Amino acid sequence: MKKLLIKFSSEITLKGLNRxxxxxxxxxxxxxxxxxxxxxxxEPGRLYLDSYTDEVIEKVKDVFGVIxxxxxxxxxxxxxxxARAAVEQLKSIPNVKTFKVQTKRGDKxxxxxxxxxxxxxxxxxxxxxxxxxxxxxNPEIVVNVEIREDTYVFSKEEKGQGGxxxxxxxxxVLLLSGGIDxxxxxxxxxxxxxxxxxxxxxSHPYTSERAKxxxxxxxxxxxxxxxxxxxxxxxxxxxxxxxxxxxxxxELTIIMRRFMTKIGEKIAIKxxxxxxxxxxxxxxxxxxxxESMYVTNNDINMPVFRPLVAMDKIDIMDVSRRIGTYEIxxxxxxxxxxxxxxxxxxxxxxxxxxxxxxxxxDKDGLIDEAISGAEIIEIx
Amino acid sequence: MDDLxxxxxSSTTMPYREVIDEVTECMERYFGNPSSAHRLGIEAERKIKxxxxxxxxxxxxxxxxxxxxxxxxxxxxxxxxxLISKGDHIISSKIEHPSILQTLExxxxxxxxxxxLNVDNxxxxxxxxxxxxxxxxxxxxxxxxxxxxxxSIEPVNDIIKTVRGINKKTKVHIDxxxxxxxxxxDVKKLDVDLMSLSSHKIHGPxxxxxxxxxxxxxxxxxxxGGGQEMNVRSGTENLPGISGFGxxxxxxxxxxxxxxxxxxxxxxxxxxxxxxxxxxxxNSPQDEFHIDNILNVSFENIRGEVLLxxxxxxxxxxxxxxxxxxxxxxxxxxxxxxxxLKPCYIEGxxxxxxxxxxxxxxxxxxxxxLKKILSFLxxxxx
Numbered sequence: 001m002k003k004l005l006i007k008f009s010s011e012i013t014l015k016g017l018n019r020x021x022x023x024x025x026x027x028x029x030x031x032x033x034x035x036x037x038x039x040x041x042x043e044p045g046r047l048y049l050d051s052y053t054d055e056v057i058e059k060v061k062d063v064f065g066v067i068x069x070x071x072x073x074x075x076x077x078x079x080x081x082x083a084r085a086a087v088e089q090l091k092s093i094p095n096v097k098t099f100k101v102q103t104k105r106g107d108k109x110x111x112x113x114x115x116x117x118x119x120x121x122x123x124x125x126x127x128x129x130x131x132x133x134x135x136x137x138n139p140e141i142v143v144n145v146e147i148r149e150d151t152y153v154f155s156k157e158e159k160g161q162g163g164x165x166x167x168x169x170x171x172x173v174l175l176l177s178g179g180i181d182x183x184x185x186x187x188x189x190x191x192x193x194x195x196x197x198x199x200x201x202x203s204h205p206y207t208s209e210r211a212k213x214x215x216x217x218x219x220x221x222x223x224x225x226x227x228x229x230x231x232x233x234x235x236x237x238x239x240x241x242x243x244x245x246x247x248x249x250x251e252l253t254i255i256m257r258r259f260m261t262k263i264g265e266k267i268a269i270k271x272x273x274x275x276x277x278x279x280x281x282x283x284x285x286x287x288x289x290x291e292s293m294y295v296t297n298n299d300i301n302m303p304v305f306r307p308l309v310a311m312d313k314i315d316i317m318d319v320s321r322r323i324g325t326y327e328i329x330x331x332x333x334x335x336x337x338x339x340x341x342x343x344x345x346x347x348x349x350x351x352x353x354x355x356x357x358x359x360x361x362d363k364d365g366l367i368d369e370a371i372s373g374a375e376i377i378e379i380x
Numbered sequence: 381m382d383d384l385x386x387x388x389x390s391s392t393t394m395p396y397r398e399v400i401d402e403v404t405e406c407m408e409r410y411f412g413n414p415s416s417a418h419r420l421g422i423e424a425e426r427k428i429k430x431x432x433x434x435x436x437x438x439x440x441x442x443x444x445x446x447x448x449x450x451x452x453x454x455x456x457x458x459x460x461x462x463l464i465s466k467g468d469h470i471i472s473s474k475i476e477h478p479s480i481l482q483t484l485e486x487x488x489x490x491x492x493x494x495x496x497l498n499v500d501n502x503x504x505x506x507x508x509x510x511x512x513x514x515x516x517x518x519x520x521x522x523x524x525x526x527x528x529x530x531x532s533i534e535p536v537n538d539i540i541k542t543v544r545g546i547n548k549k550t551k552v553h554i555d556x557x558x559x560x561x562x563x564x565x566d567v568k569k570l571d572v573d574l575m576s577l578s579s580h581k582i583h584g585p586x587x588x589x590x591x592x593x594x595x596x597x598x599x600x601x602x603x604x605g606g607g608q609e610m611n612v613r614s615g616t617e618n619l620p621g622i623s624g625f626g627x628x629x630x631x632x633x634x635x636x637x638x639x640x641x642x643x644x645x646x647x648x649x650x651x652x653x654x655x656x657x658x659x660x661x662x663n664s665p666q667d668e669f670h671i672d673n674i675l676n677v678s679f680e681n682i683r684g685e686v687l688l689x690x691x692x693x694x695x696x697x698x699x700x701x702x703x704x705x706x707x708x709x710x711x712x713x714x715x716x717x718x719x720x721l722k723p724c725y726i727e728g729x730x731x732x733x734x735x736x737x738x739x740x741x742x743x744x745x746x747x748x749x750l751k752k753i754l755s756f757l758x759x760x761x762x
Contacts, residue, residue: 204689204693205686205687205688205689205690205692205693206683206686206689207689208685208689209689209692241759245759
């Protein structure tokens with residue numbers, strides 16, 4: 001009999017009294033993906049599925065908090081049965097030259113301790129498979145034996161997404177553009193368990209409907225990991241026009257960024273969120289200098305998460321390819337940031353100057369109007 | 381849909397009600413394979429025969445000279461690749477449709493020699509240039525009848541006469557996708573060898589078109605198989621599409637004469653009223669060298685794409701004459717630079733393209749919308 005063994009992050013198991021909540025959320029998130037018809041059994045640090053398909057394996061791997069999955073043989077609680085399964089598994093993998101056996105004994109009533117089990121099973125493997133050797137330091141294959149209430153043997157483990165179960169670390173508002181960075185930032189924070197509400201700034205008629213479609217497609221890609229997501233589409237045209245009309249050209253970008261972050265904060269408050277997430281990477285463009293970040297941050301009172309701040313563009317692109325947002329991000333539709341750029345934006349804005357410049361704008365009025373007119377899309 | 385103002389008819393057209401009915405009826409009743417031996421097959425074949433007669437009639441061809449294709453691009457590809465063989469020289473122009481230009485570029489990579497004729501500021505090729513380009517091994521001249529961006533009408537009559545006098549082996553292909561149903565075409569008088577047509581530009585279904593192949597001319601087929609369409613284009617026929625195309629051809633053939641004055645007046649009125657707006661440039665004036673269905677206008681220092689989206693708010697649909705973003709290099713406009721338009725005008729080019737059902741009222745409504753939009757867009761520097 002086979003079961004799907006799901007390993008989850010040790011961070012979850014260390015949560016003390018909250019552990020149950022974390023595990024229950026993980027199970028709920030897995031259920032949301034694979035449906036309710038599968039029986040999920042809970043053991044310390046492990047979940048087990050009695051029945052599963054290849055599609056289920058793929059889905060479970062993408063649930064945040066799952067660090068790995070393995071198809072395990074459930075065997076009788078005796079050395080012969082354990083060894084038989086181990087030999088079968090090793091034989092099914094072509095050209096294995098080295099292995100080791102690693103045993104966890106949860107059931108302390110079992111006669112042998114974990115080292116003795118490993119030694120015995122290893123010996124039987126050596127006797128049954130010619131030309132195979134033990135290598136305890138760098139084996140090609142690790143045969144895992146887990147003796148718990150039931151006894152499991154597995155040799156092939158597939159990596160999961162890791163991280164923390166979605167929605168176990170609070171909520172944040174992601175400033176989502178059509179670019180490469182912001183979806184990656186959203187993914188990284190969601191992977192740490194943060195629930196995401198996304199905001200997209202639309203500048204009709206300066207940006208096309210296709211740019212908005214592209215952002216919806218990006219959100220849909222993120223939803224493959226998170227299950228669902230709320231997307232605010234905020235019309236930004238009027239704000240941009242006011243800034244362009246009344247402020248200095250080289251301050252357009254920084255003032256726009258301050259508006260975007262401030263709107264993000266207001267939506268966060270409305271949504272019961274406590275953080276803002278952006279895809280900024282230090283020094284990537286003019287608005288992402290430390291001075292710019294300082295001036296943007298000054299306007300709001302909640303943490304701004306910038307998970308990409310210390311990443312190189314090339315590494316960000318690697319993640320975006322891995323999570324499937326890259327191909328969408330590189331479609332050539334402009335967003336509001338690429339249309340409204342000064343030739344030489346200030347790279348070292350001073351807070352005192354920007355505050356002075358903003359005085360001519362009815363900031364609160366513009367922001368309230370933008371938020372009240374926002375279109376809210378439930379992405380599933 | 382009532383207050384929709386559709387001025388993007390050179391991109392595609394709204395199908396005629398009769399076409400929709402025909403397509404539906406064909407799908408419901410004439411689903412037989414035209415190659416089948418039984419009654420259903422014969423009924424389906426009869427449908428295609430009728431459509432072939434209708435399309436042939438529109439351009440003065442005999443039905444046997446019409447091959448149904450998947451559209452203009454396939455017609456263009458078949459005409460070029462089906463005709464030429466190693467060592468041939470081809471002449472074309474710089475403002476052809478991508479389905480010609482990309483095909484020719486690929487052939488150049490294979491070693492074929494291609495001459496691309498320049499166009500003047502009206503978008504017209506020069507007959508003297510053509511004359512001096514024709515060589516002993518010139519096998520094909522492929523030129524569009526009407527340019528899709530600015531509506532220039534190429535001198536196809538003169539082109540063909542010139543070619544005939546110089547090289548008897550040279551064949552002429554005309555891409556008539558934009559002129560069909562707008563300019564009276566008679567392939568016999570024109571003495572053309574090959575001509576591409578498209579259904580969806582004349583209110584027919586998409587995914588269907590035709591290639592006129594002069595009797596006696598043999599083309600290699602690009603798609604081999606069951607030998608349909610006189611062995612030029614294998615594959616079970618797109619019967620609903622083809623039959624719908626036939627209906628569209630018949631309807632537009634009747635309108636071609638009767639509606640000519642209306643469309644002339646529409647463009648005239650539009651241009652007159654456009655002069656009420658500052659800083660514009662008409663890239664396709666009303667003269668004998670430009671078709672009345674296309675009006676290409678530049679709005680100085682405005683991004684065409686932004687204007688396009690702003691017009692959407694008024695339920696007015698147009699095309700930009702220029703690529704909106706530099707990143708989209710494969711869609712970069714090459715026609716407007718070819719006629720010598722300045723960059724600040726290329727950015728802000730809009731193409732209004734009309735069908736026979738557009739009205740003067742729609743033009744007036746559009747002018748009002750343009751005035752409102754431009755006063756908004758022009759209040760700032762961007």
